[in-house]
Amino acid sequence: MEKLLFFSQNCGKISEVQKLFKGLSINLISLKDLDIKNQPNETGKSFPENARIKSMFGYKHFNIPCFADDSGICVEALDWKPGVLSKNYLESFETNVDCLKNIINQVKQTGKKKALFKTSICLTLKENYHIVFEGKIEGEISSNIIGGGGFGYDPIFIPKGHNETFAEMSTYRKNLLSHRSIAISKLINFFS
Numbered sequence: 001m002e003k004l005l006f007f008s009q010n011c012g013k014i015s016e017v018q019k020l021f022k023g024l025s026i027n028l029i030s031l032k033d034l035d036i037k038n039q040p041n042e043t044g045k046s047f048p049e050n051a052r053i054k055s056m057f058g059y060k061h062f063n064i065p066c067f068a069d070d071s072g073i074c075v076e077a078l079d080w081k082p083g084v085l086s087k088n089y090l091e092s093f094e095t096n097v098d099c100l101k102n103i104i105n106q107v108k109q110t111g112k113k114k115a116l117f118k119t120s121i122c123l124t125l126k127e128n129y130h131i132v133f134e135g136k137i138e139g140e141i142s143s144n145i146i147g148g149g150g151f152g153y154d155p156i157f158i159p160k161g162h163n164e165t166f167a168e169m170s171t172y173r174k175n176l177l178s179h180r181s182i183a184i185s186k187l188i189n190f191f192s
């Protein structure tokens with residue numbers, strides 16, 4: 001395979017995924033390396049559906065094998081939402097900090113601390129040929145916003161069995177545990 005496209009412009013995701021592909025004989029590129037004006041509408045009702053919309057779009061647009069990730073957080077105190085609407089939820093607040101504070105307050109009010117991250121990766125190798133790989137990690141919402149690394153909801157998510165948020169961990173450490181790294185490992189196994 002000459003090139004494999006990761007259909008993402010999210011620097012946080014790209015950095016995690018690039019590190020997981022390091023040392024492999026796969027020429028991984030992302031949307032940061034290409035010129036793209038249009039983005040598909042993520043109208044799916046589930047992570048796999050949205051991942052498939054994006055990977056199919058990338059495959060058709062650039063005519064190279066393509067995979068896309070759709071991820072999100074599910075919070076017990078929010079009835080396990082926002083899930084597939086995680087991006088819209090974050091963007092519905094004036095700042096990310098407002099959103100994270102709001103989640104922490106909901107957790108304090110309800111006493112429900114549990115949360116999980118989910119990822120679906122869809123790989124499109126040819127038209128109408130898609131393979132989906134899933135990853136999930138359980139944990140809880142921290143009582144404060146902690147850590148300067150990562151992105152999105154990382155500063156409030158403490159993976160089960162740990163006492164730091166994802167945002168306090170290096171990419172290397174997050175990659176030993178995360179929902180995305182679980183799904184990407186399955187993708188890499190598929191290629192090998």
Ligand code: IMP
Pocket residue numbers: 010069070071072073086087088090117150151152153154166178180
């Ligand atoms: P999407 O998969 O790009 O649609 O992302 C959905 C939302 O979930 C975005 O707001 C991301 O910031 C957030 N998100 C996805 N993966 C992670 C993660 O690994 N850590 C923190 N937030 C994430």
